[in-house]
Amino acid sequence: MSDSDRLQIIPLGGLGEIGKNMMAIRYQDSIVVIDAGLMFPEDELLGIDVVIPDISYLLENREKVKAILLTHGHEDHVGALPYVLKELNVPVYGSRLTLGIVEGKLRENNLKNVRLKVIRPRDIVEIDDFKIEFIRVSHSIPDAMGIAIHTPLGIMLHTGDFKLDQTPVDGQVVDFRKLAELGEKGVLMMWGDSTNADRTGFTMSEKVVGNTFDELFGKCTGRIIVTTFASNVHRIQQAITTAHKYGRKVCIIGRSMVNNVRISAELGYINIPNGILVEMEDISKYPADKIVIVTTGSQGEPMSALTRMATADHRWVGIEPDDTVIISATPIPGNEKLVAKTVDLLFRQGAEVIYERDMGVHVSGHAAQEELKIMLNLIRPKFFMPVHGEYRHLMKHAKLAESLGIPRSRIFVAENGQVIEVSRKKAVIAGKVTAGKVLVDGLGVGDVGNIVLRDRKQLSQDGIMIVVVTINKDSAQVVSGPDIVTRGFVYVRESEELIEDARERVKEALDQCTKKNVTEWAVIKAQVRDKLGKHLYEKTGRRPMILPIIMEV
Secondary structure, eight states, rough: OOOGOOEEEEEEBBBBSSEEEEEEETTTTTTEEEEEOOBBOOOTTTOOOEEEEEHHHHHHGGGGEEEEEEEEOOOOTTHHHHHHHHHHHOOOEEEEEHHHHHHHHHHHOOOOOEEEEEOOOOEEEEEETTEEEEEEEEOOOOTTTEEEEEEETTTEEEEOOOOOSSOOTTTTOOOHHHHHHHHHHHEEEEEETHHHTTTTTTTOTTTTHHHHHHHHHHOOSEEEEOOOOTTTTHHHHHHHHHHHHHOEEEEEEEEHHHHHHHHHHHHHSSSSOTOOOOOOGGGSSOOGGEEEEEOOOOTTTHHHHHHHHTTOSSSSSOOOOTTTEEEOSOTTOOHHHHHHHHHHHHHHTTTTTOTTTTTTTTSSSSSSHHHHHHHHHHHSSSSSEESSSSSSHHHHHHHHHHHTTTOOBBBBBOOOEEEEEEOOEEEEEEEEEOEEEEEEEEEEEEEEHHHHHHHHHHHHHEEEEEEEEEEEETTTOOEEEEEEESSSSOGGGGGGHHHHHHHHHHHHHHHHHHHOOOOOHHHHHHHHHHHHHHHHHHHHHHEEEEEEEEEEE
């Protein structure tokens, strides 16, 4: 392909993983980016707060990056924006609610003068050779969009996260007419949400949850505590509406929940009846059967409001025996143990807990297999690329597409960083760019790498032993020590003999260094570390981190 007739598709996140969604589309000297999401850390990423995409490719081509297009306001699609926009000051296009959520994040990160461009369904934005069209879809947050990019080579369609909900809470049904119209014109390549590609049938409508809430709220005699994702605006609305129906007050708890409810209410996406909201400190003023608490903690996060309630560590709200806790969410892969632990703690406190296994308290926001088939049949793309999912999800979606008649040679199960080059007649994988994970720890972005994580893992498994020795710099004789301090290795009071043996091994290592006239501190430390490490492993079978500290006088 020549430079002038190729389109490059470069996924920078979201393939082979849940979260961290980001994709770059390049034609000649113009790049537009779809989404900039984060991912929450897996267990082995000790101490890491969030994981964001590596944007090295975009920074290398910063003058070509023209815009960031947002499909919706979930963290896995907008959470990395504060980090990305510090490096790339480009316009950001999204719906009112999406940009409202983004604005809050930018304020928290003290980012100003960002160009936020509000768009509505069916709006068209022209950026160089791209004509970008936004299409309404249903998801678990209002204002979710698919994005059609009209290019000189053909139409590229990104479904965004979607499901084909025929009875959405806000009445905003998927724009089937526009999707069918695009399919009729001919779509060169489609990127399809694969999150639920391994689930058969159809995903239930969000209104199912509203009916379940109605049934449960009607028979509960104590307080009702509902936990869901802070961004699940429809779910929060249904909880508030049902509480109002049964004459209950509502208390919103959890920073992200409070922020999202405030933003959604200000923008008109949540209707809050007058006088229904109460503050945490006022809950005790009302009878138990007149209170609904909507809170964060659906994933069992250790510092979340629900978990602190379950451990009796919340300042204002404790769990009472007649409480009913509704966990209106499904665990993100990797969070199953945290959620199970929270459920156990809630039961121990005497609460009745209704969680995901009980039909009707949660429905997914993503399309299952039959809906994915409908979307593929509506669009009938020439080339297809499953996105947003772990590898098994991508493969399942690819096989669905193949079963509908799309040739396997035209289906691309790609990896982050691969460059897919598309022309009017063919598409090929034509190389790879830098892509991967950037770890965010506190204020540090990307400064924690494999070596630091390895050290953290060692510290968490076997602890640390610090050896302090004072040496005369002229005579190289030990003036005091060795003193030994341990943390996370052994209980010192019950291991005096082991600690004394360790001191002897350190003395032996120092004597050997003195006899050999070794004066380099680095060599002495290595000798101490080596001799002591072997001894401790022989005695305990553990390998604590050994940190020799030499002071000179």
